[in-house]
Amino acid sequence: MQQEFGEIRKETAAQRESADARSAELAAQRQAEVRQAVEGISVEGVVQRVSGLGLEITRALAEVSEKLVREVDLLASLREAAEQERQELGRLHKIDLAATALSQ
Secondary structure (H helix, E strand, O other), X not given: OHHHHHHHHHHHHHXXXXXXXXXXXHHHHHHHXXXXXXXXXXXXXXXXXXXXXXXXXXXXXXXXXXXXXXXXXXXXXXXXXXXXXXXXXXXXXXXXXXXXXXHO
């Protein structure tokens, strides 16, 4: 029984060492990938790209703002047209009432 337990412990230890070696290998590979990814990048380049993104965002927001203003203007025109139609309906209703009163 002790011998079997000892064998199991040895197998478990070997698996741990294998897993640790694999983890270390993966970590080293990841470090190499990160270094390679940032190799040609400078602070100035990053600042320029961030500034460019800021300009793109500003342009996009200005475009959205213009569209929103156009939609608000359209809504105001629609409200004005609806009010004019309401007034016209009121006028026609008064004419109808007067015509009905005259015909009786």
